[in-house]
Structures are given as structure tokens and as C-alpha cells.
Amino acid sequence: MVDDHEANLLALEAILEPLGQRLVKASSGPEALRWLLREDFALLLLDVQMPGMDGFETARLIRQRQRTRYTPIIFLTAHSRDEAHLVHGYATGAADYVVKPFNPDVLRWKVEAFVALYRQQQRLQAQEAALWERERHILERQSELRFRRLVDSMPQFVWALLVDGTISYANRGWLEYAALTPQQARRSEETRRFMHPEDLPRVHDAWSASLRTGQPLEAEYRLRRAKDGEYRWFLGRTLPERDEEGQVVGWIATATDIDDARRAVEVLRAASEAKDMFLTMAAHELRTPLQAARSYAHLAKVKAGPELEPGVDKALRGIHRSVNRMASLVENLLDVGWLQRGELNLEPGEVDLGALLREVVEHFQPLPEEYRIDVEAPESLVLRGDRERLDQVFTNLVANALRYSPGGGPVRLTVREEPGQVHVEVTDRGLGIPPGQLEHIFERFSRAHGISYGGLGLGLAISRGIVARHGGRIWAESTGREGEGSTFHVVLPRG
Numbered sequence: 001m002v003d004d005h006e007a008n009l010l011a012l013e014a015i016l017e018p019l020g021q022r023l024v025k026a027s028s029g030p031e032a033l034r035w036l037l038r039e040d041f042a043l044l045l046l047d048v049q050m051p052g053m054d055g056f057e058t059a060r061l062i063r064q065r066q067r068t069r070y071t072p073i074i075f076l077t078a079h080s081r082d083e084a085h086l087v088h089g090y091a092t093g094a095a096d097y098v099v100k101p102f103n104p105d106v107l108r109w110k111v112e113a114f115v116a117l118y119r120q121q122q123r124l125q126a127q128e129a130a131l132w133e134r135e136r137h138i139l140e141r142q143s144e145l146r147f148r149r150l151v152d153s154m155p156q157f158v159w160a161l162l163v164d165g166t167i168s169y170a171n172r173g174w175l176e177y178a179a180l181t182p183q184q185a186r187r188s189e190e191t192r193r194f195m196h197p198e199d200l201p202r203v204h205d206a207w208s209a210s211l212r213t214g215q216p217l218e219a220e221y222r223l224r225r226a227k228d229g230e231y232r233w234f235l236g237r238t239l240p241e242r243d244e245e246g247q248v249v250g251w252i253a254t255a256t257d258i259d260d261a262r263r264a265v266e267v268l269r270a271a272s273e274a275k276d277m278f279l280t281m282a283a284h285e286l287r288t289p290l291q292a293a294r295s296y297a298h299l300a301k302v303k304a305g306p307e308l309e310p311g312v313d314k315a316l317r318g319i320h321r322s323v324n325r326m327a328s329l330v331e332n333l334l335d336v337g338w339l340q341r342g343e344l345n346l347e348p349g350e351v352d353l354g355a356l357l358r359e360v361v362e363h364f365q366p367l368p369e370e371y372r373i374d375v376e377a378p379e380s381l382v383l384r385g386d387r388e389r390l391d392q393v394f395t396n397l398v399a400n401a402l403r404y405s406p407g408g409g410p411v412r413l414t415v416r417e418e419p420g421q422v423h424v425e426v427t428d429r430g431l432g433i434p435p436g437q438l439e440h441i442f443e444r445f446s447r448a449h450g451i452s453y454g455g456l457g458l459g460l461a462i463s464r465g466i467v468a469r470h471g472g473r474i475w476a477e478s479t480g481r482e483g484e485g486s487t488f489h490v491v492l493p494r495g
Contacts, residue, residue: 370408
């Protein structure tokens, strides 16, 4: 009830008190607005003629606020019901008009009607809220049922755990694998009983750490199958469930069977080790006859004397060249075997890098006219390393640069000093490396351009191993376009 005259408010209170409703009095528009900010009302009785903010302005402000936009307003006015006045009142949000002086019974009936309407709306809202709550519970139960069915159909094992690690749920896959009832599966000791004794301490320690820190856990372990007692390998993952504040409120754990994949990897590893062993043994066995063939070829040339027929001299040179090539391949096979087993030993010493690179270039002299090798290196740039092995690395890189530059062109070796290290670049203008091969060229038996240019594809793998043993890095850059070639980078520590 809003009126600037206290007598009018007392009169309204006396008229409406028999309705048994809570009545709130306000002596101005601003006071009424303050009441509406604090609570909701079934109806407003609003005097039109008030000093300062009149009833129309108060109603307009009430209608601007979402919470009070539809609160009924009955205007109390001393004006006659002329049409202009009514239109203005209804435009500002009036639900009805009562003209002073008014019949108390009429006002009471109107207020009672609006109160009844308000109560009915509250009952409808309560019923709607109850229906929504009931529907939400039904949907939650259906969602939980669908989730359980989905989890039960998964090939993985799934556990839900409380914040302290107590098992609250296990899916059907685990129950069938371990032949447990749902009640048995909730006992942690039953789950531990199926884990391999060798894996149990390691997994227990990791799980205890996760419980303390709230961090996810990933581990591989073996679980015994109930029907035949076989242990199979699983990949286990445990993730924390967190509330809105980030606090751990539970855990979800899964176990995925990786036994077949693990066995396949072990078979492949065994086959690879057998292959490597065979290649190493074959290389060792070939060393002796190759050395003998090289010696016999040299002895034949010495015995024949300086006057050799052209055909015989050409044949002996061909034999010597082929034997040397075969010996180089055998040494590469042995080096790869040593690298695989971590047995490649270095004999470190002081190495003048510029002098070493110039010696590498001399290995390839004389060169055909269309080729050229340039070396750009500071004088007396010394680092600590195995001179023979570093010679092998740069010889491989220069040989590749020449091999994959069939049209000729310059090969440049550039050395730069960097803080605590040296950076060597070997650049050519040849075929380049196809983009898809850049990440594979340092793998064993990998050849960027197939078998067209010869070689076993071991040189770069050996070079990478030697550089890594020196504590350095090696990588390649190339656009893959013919004529733009490739650049191989070798970074070695000074100490």
C-alpha cells in the first residue's frame, strides 16, 4: 500500500485486515521500490497523486525490472475516470483503477481476487518445480542405467573409487574376468589378490603416491584370469574426479588388455635381436676372407711387376676396389651392432676440426671436373673427441652429398663457433630429401631415394650414433626440390 498520507494508509489497512494477509505500508514511490528490491508481493495499491515521484513514474520503474514486471498494480486516484487518464495509467502498467472515495467492500473483493490469483500461481509453480524435480530424478536414473550398460559393454575393466580409494563399483568385464560378485569386487584385497606378486609392490607404491598428491596414475601390470589362472598384461590408468573447487571427490580406474600387443612386440624385438646378431656374426666371419682377398690382390700386383698388361691391371684394380667396398659395408654392419648394444667405444683426444675436415676432403681427390668441395673453418679450432669416429661421420656426410648430386655442383663444409660448442654444416645443391623422409633418414636401412643410388642405408644411422656418443646432435634440412639440395647440421660440445 503506497500513499503519502498516513490517514489513507491506516484506512486501507483497516479495510484489508480481514483478509488475513501481510500488509506493508510505504509513504512514497522510492520507499515502495526499496521494498520491492527486498521481497515479492501479490499486489500493489499505488496512489497516483504523490509529491516528487508520482504513482505513474513509480509504476514505470517497477515495470522496467524483470522481477516485478508482472506484479499487479491497482491505482488509487481521486480523478474521475476520463479516458486520457485511464489510457495513461494502463500504459504505465496498471491492472485496475479504484477512484476515491471508494466502496471498501469493492476494494476488498478486488484485492482478494488478486491474492487468490497469486496463490494459485504459487501452487502451479510449486507443482511445476515438483514435476521438474521428479523428471530430473527419472532422467538421472535413466542416465545412470545407460552409463552402467555402456560401461558393462566395454572390453576394458572399469572401477569407480571413493576419495580414499575404496572401490564403490566394478563393471561386468572385471567381475567375469575375476569371477567375483559385485560385493566381493568392492573389497580392495580381492583385487590385489589377482595382481601378479612381482607387480604388486610397484603398483601399490604408485597408487599411494597418487592418493597423496591427487595426480593421475598410469602403470602396466599383470592380472590373473580366474578361469585358467593365466596372468595377462594390462595398461592401468587412474584419473581423479574433482568438484568445482578442484578438490578430489573420487577416482575412475580402467585396465586395458595389452597382453597380445606386448607379446607381439616381444616377438618382434626377439626377431630384431636375432637379425642383428646374425648380421654381426656374418660381418665378423666376412672380415677374415675379405682381408685375405685384399692381401692376395695386392700380392698379385706386386708379383706381376711394373709391366702389367692393361687388362690385367684393370682387373686387379677392380678386385681391389670391390674388396674395399665390401670391407666398408662389413665395418658398417659391425658399427651398427655395437651401437645397438651400446658397445661403441670412443678414444677421445684433442681434434683440430678444420684440419680434420680438410683431410676428409682429401679422401675424395681427385674429383670429377663438375664437382667441388669447399671448407670454411677457423684455424686451430680444437675440440675433444674421437678423431677416427668424427672422420667417419664427416666422410659419410660428404659422400652422401656427392652421391646425391648426380649433376655435380659445389659441396660446402662450414664451421661456426658457438658458446660451448661447434656447429658444422654440410651443404649441397643436389636432389634434396623428400619432406616425408626427413624424419626417417637417420634410421637403419633407410634410403631417401630408394636403391637407385646404392648403399645399405647405414651411414647416417651410424653417424647419428657417433655424434650422440659425443654428446652432440645431428639433423637435416631440405625443401625436397631438386637443385636446392640439403644441409646436414652437426653440433658438438667443445669439452
